[in-house]
Amino acid sequence: MDGFIADYFSGADRNVLFVGGAGFDPRSTVVATRIAAVAPALRALLLQEHRPKPPQNLLDRAVGNAQYLAATLVGAVIEPIDIFGADGAVIGGRNAVSVLARQDFTDLTDVVVDSSALSVGTSFPLIRYLVERIGQGKGPVNLHVFVAHDPNLDASIQSIAGDAPGYVHGFRGGSTLDGAASAAKLWLPQLAVRRRGALTRLHDFVSPHDTCPILPFPATNPRLGDELAEAFLTEFESAWSVDTRNIVYAAEDDPLDLYRTILRLDDLRRPVFQEVGGSSLVLSPVGSKVMALGALMAALERDLPVAYMEAIGYHLDGSIPTVTEASHLVHVWLEGEVYTQPRPKLHSESGSAR
Template sequence: MARDRRWDPCVAHRGKEVDSFLSDYFTQPERLAFLVAGAGFDPRSRAVATRLAAAGAPVRALWVQENRPNPHQGQVERATTNTAELLAAFAERELVPVEIFGSDGAVVGGRNIINVLNRQSFDSVTDVVVDISALSVGTSFPIIRYFVERIGRRKGPANLHVFVAHDPRLDSDIRSIPSDAPGYVHGFKGGSTLFAAAAAARLWLPQLAAGRRSALGRLYDFVEPHDTCPILPFPASDPRLGDALAAEYLTELESTWAVDTRNIVYADESDPLDLYRTILRLDDLRQPVFAETGGSMLVLSPLGSKVMALGALMAALERDLPVAHLEPIGYEVGPAVPVEIVEPNLVHIWLEGDVYPQPRPSLVAEGRPKP
């Protein structure tokens, strides 16, 4: 039987609705927003900040500068331009460099950003705004979990908003160079390391994206799933994208992963809630089936579209699902990538706050058996 879902219904906005929400909500006299966003080379870095600044919203900003070894000079120049614009947007702001890899090559970005957040003061802040448009999964997922758990402990601020600039073509043109060590995103092990999880039937849900075969191959070896249900975008801005991805991953689908065509998952490329609900439905269907044989465990690997990654994040938060990830050691930026996106297609999800009636469906705690 399907359980109550924390974000169904969910308050969300897309496109022009987001511009109206930004200018109407955050300019209310009782509002003070704390903005967390990436200050990097991604042309979407300024998407939310410039709109908040133009509306005259009171904002304290924390700009996160993800540092990776040996960045390309062109990307450094782009990041410098974006950072200068971001620093000029608000009077109260802080730029924090976050090392993504340690001296031994270990992924430490998630832990480092949590240490930064622990040093912040949220006095008088009513709303936290996280713009994941220019943040990696390894950084953005721990940030959002930090605030969800903080709000759950009633430490405030009361409201949590997540924004992302939806641009699938840009997601394809900015290609990550994967590191050699797959692992779980900080805060998203989902009980996978517990002894009881060893007997669980692992279902891997990788989000297929162009040019990510090598990364997904390493993740498959790391997860060692019993079954695989790849996620394809449909509907999508490019109606042939699903077919193109199926052709690119034909060897994996037919041989390596041995995927039955009935097990391919389709999710709306532009709506994070579609993938969120789909993942929860799969979890609901599998729990009673495997209850007597060690249980079921869904393992997520969001690559490619940031909007679909947001849907995976919401499901992972609600059900404490593990997120297997291969942190990028760098990026390749295609020649068609602009310096700035002037009219981004923004998506807003109101994750937590006083807009929702209480009590809400609870989150599954790490290591606790699922009901």
């Protein structure tokens, strides 16, 4: 991946906008450092997600990361993003898109979104906005999404679930239409450690007819899938009524694996339920950021709703390093000149995908 970054972004014809997070996450600086080292023309928009009453140690980490990024990305604009409104409503995604929309896209060749240190509620709307701009011919030419993959760190960051489940901004799909009321609803929650409370509330919110939990396999920890299944055994057997044949396995480090799996499920269900109200898939990516990227790609292509519980806060053990450089980088070139134009769907009947 470092080779691709060095070869591609160092081109004299590249004019790049970098969009990322400037928060407490130790991965905040990983992608930015690499691109800043080679890109000759680079602007940066850094978003700081603001939640009520953050712990002081996380504030200190965020300040340190922001200072480092400001020094590395010369001229970077740092924008605070309120995740919750005064009434407790989730407004982070809408606020983030509003900030991004004020950017000047003239002459940009590439936009890089680094979702490593951004929540799903922030990164998904940003990426959707850019995909729609490109679809309308407004530019930029190329859209790249990067994730610094570190499943151990994902598990170490403990989120404090809010009490207001809802749909991510821009990802309601057809869930609110009258015609969707009779659709057979399949919920695809991505299971993750310490997320039982959030997933329980999301299940009640979605109220699905069936549930297909998503487990990581292969994974860095080869027993992680078994451990998660054991942790959610009560939900499997009672509240969710999960048949073991309906468990979905997807590679922890490859977003295309989950992306293809979701689309196959959608393709299989549509003809089965088309005469009885249709089929509706609802996604809930709450664990690995790489797997969440796979869910995002499927949601974009099929306009699937994404049900999500925005965190009101986080805890991170003080023993976790302030900055990490060991993360494995995952890159998805979502839109751009690498594809034939007009670009075909991400997934086709022939099974091709990107």
